Amino acid sequence: MLRSSFFPNAFTFPFLLKSCAVLSLPLTASMLHAHVIRTGSQPDPYTRSSLINAYCKCSLPGHARKVFDEMPNPTICYNAMISGYSFNSNPLDAVRLFCQMRREEEEDGLDVSVHVNAVTLLSLVSGCSVATHLTVGVCLHGCVIGFGFGADLAVANSLVTMYVRCGEVELARHVFDEMSVKDLITWNAMISGYAQNGHARSVLEVYSEMKLSGVRADAVTLLGVLSACANLGAQGIGREVEREMERCGFGCNPFLRNALVNMYARCGNLTRAREVFDCLVEKSVVSWTAIIGGYGIHGRGEVAVELFDEMVESGVRPDETVFVTSMKVRPDGAVWGALLGACKIHKNVELAELAFKHVVELEPMNIGYYVLLSNIYTDVNNLEGVLKVRVMMRERKLRKDPGCSYVEYKGKMNLFYSGDMIHHQSKEIYRMLDELESLVKEIHPPDEKYEGRNEELLIGAGVHSEKLAIAFALLNTRSGTKITVMKNLRVCVDCHLFIKLVSKIVNRQFIVRDATRFHHFRDGVCSCNDYW
Incomplete structure (x- = not known):
């Protein structure tokens, strides 16, 4: 275009900068920025907003903020900058800018709700993605209600996702239950949240509610449900999900096929897990990890090692999980834990104390080993030993989960x-x-x-x-x-x-x-x- 002596107009740069944002091309974005400056013309607000977005998507929020601060009237670009901070996991900077935005509106004598819209709040809430951001997220939840956007579907979905990512599934469920309208994103956020936080039974309950609501599942939904089936050993429900995959056209989805291998292996059906694995067109490291780990937890170490060798021969590089699972001697607490269990059977207190010493160095918070040693002491009427273990558990604030x-x-x-x-x-x-x-x-x-x-x-x-x-x-x-x-x-x-x-x-x-x-x-x- 430039070689043909055509000059860019107000529409050219925003489109180019949008491409830089999508492809994450920081150098190209900087070159375009330089070209804008060299033209000597004042860039229009749309171009400036595109510059801010491009720099933020290229993980350069500092460059974006410089563009923002140099604007004579930055009001229209507040949302772009706030969104950029959230994208780069800087919720505190996003909130500070939000507060600055409101102060400027108050100083100008404007209604503070004029420029605060659903996009603003959506960007702010989306930036809170880890537990340390929870306090900020709760405050933003209050802002959502205060500005009257609690019923906005996109904003409510972002609140559910935010609470889930912060590990507060009960708060997420509270928002979820109050929503009068729920779309696929809403259901997936709740199902994935329960799955990621270990609430497998709740995953299946929400999935049942989703089916009754008439919303059709997608691959993300089924992935969360298969994870829950694997944790619970719900092989029957897992089979239903496999049939649902075929009906919905997800039968060839590699993520779901890998999840099926893992689900069947963890439900005790190694035969079916191997059948699904053998039918995979392409076997990734995740596929190999699922089947090797499955044979490992079933005590089929010899098959796990054979599969590991087969994987290496196929050209797939193992990750840490596969390597440890397939080792003949595992460098973790499993070996010492097995030895401790054997000491319980044979009442070998001296060897049990040695095994316990090693296993708690590797897994100090695994309460099962403390209980096992206490039971060994109980079997030989060593009340002093039992008391010692209880004191140790109390000092480390360990409590036995109900079986x-x-x-x-x-x-x-x-x-x-x-x-x-x-x-x-x-x-x-x-x-x-x-x-x-x-x-x-x-x-x-x-x-x-x-x-x-x-x-x-x-x-x-x-x-x-x-x-x-x-x-x-x-x-x-x-x-x-x-x-x-x-x-x-x-x-x-x-x-x-x-x-x-x-x-x-x-x-x-x-x-x-x-x-x-x-x-x-x-x-x-x-x-x-x-x-x-």
Whole structure:
């Protein structure tokens, strides 16, 4: 254009600068800025606003602010500069500029709401993306209500997203519930927020509400739901999501296919996980991580190593997760934790103390190891040792999470806590447990210690949740059905032994995922070989 002796007009530079912003070309943006200055003409507000936007999108908010400060009348570019600060995660600078904007309006005797619009507030709220920004975000929420934009869909969506990113899902849900109109962005923000903050059951609840509302899911929705299914072990719901993927045309989406591999592996179905993996057209490092990690948590280390070698041969470079998962000796707390568990079985206190010393150096906040050592001391009547562990836990402000287990039945996740008596089938469940306890005592070798439910009641924990989940599943499923249970804590030695024996008595396969790994119980034997 320049070589043809045509001169740019007021429309040329904004379009060029917009391209620089989209492509993130800071040098080109600076050259265009220099050309604007060399022409000697005063750039129009639209060009200045485009300059501010381009510099901010190129991660140069300082350059953008200089352009802003040099403007004779910057009022019309406030939104662009505020948006730029938010884009660069500078919410405090954005708020300061917002306050300056309001002061100037008040000094000019204008109505302070004239220039504050939905775009202004949307930009401000969007800049609060981490927990340290929460205080600013709450103040901005007040501004949204004060200026009357609480019902604006885009602004409300940004508030939900802001609270989710700051880890305040309850506040996000409060905003969500007050919204009279919800679009796909609203639902996705809430589903993704619950998924990212570990509220898997809430993800499935919101997803059910979304389907009833008539809003169709997209890939982002299904990704969050698959993540929740993986955490809960909700394989049945995960299968429904896979069918939904095919119906909606997302069957070839690589992110969803990788999520499917992870979901099936974490739900205990390695066969299906491998089938999905083998059908992938292109296998990324995420794909390999999902399948290698799946074999790892199922105790299939030899297959994990084979897959790792296959991945390297295919030219995919492993990341830290794949490398650690496929190592023959893992440099983390898993090895020392397994040794500590073995010490519980063999009552080797000296070796247990050594294993505990190493494992808490690697995972000082993992309360399961403290409880395990305390149980080892209890078994040998070492009350001084038990007291020492309790003092250590108190000093480190550690509290044991209540044990809970999930089991899926007819597309719904049934939750049980230790000592749970609120389930509508509680009487039948406890009656089933009594029968199983009697059968276990009949066949159990007398030389091994097994206290069963009596010990659980003596220590005040009540019947452990995995036993309740298994009894419920036995009551409600047909003979021969495989039963999968997900538990949030490490399975204790007594429950592990109980499940082994019950698998032989009722001729069922139990798959239990605890905090450390998967346990496959069949014919009185566990895949972990009693080391976990």
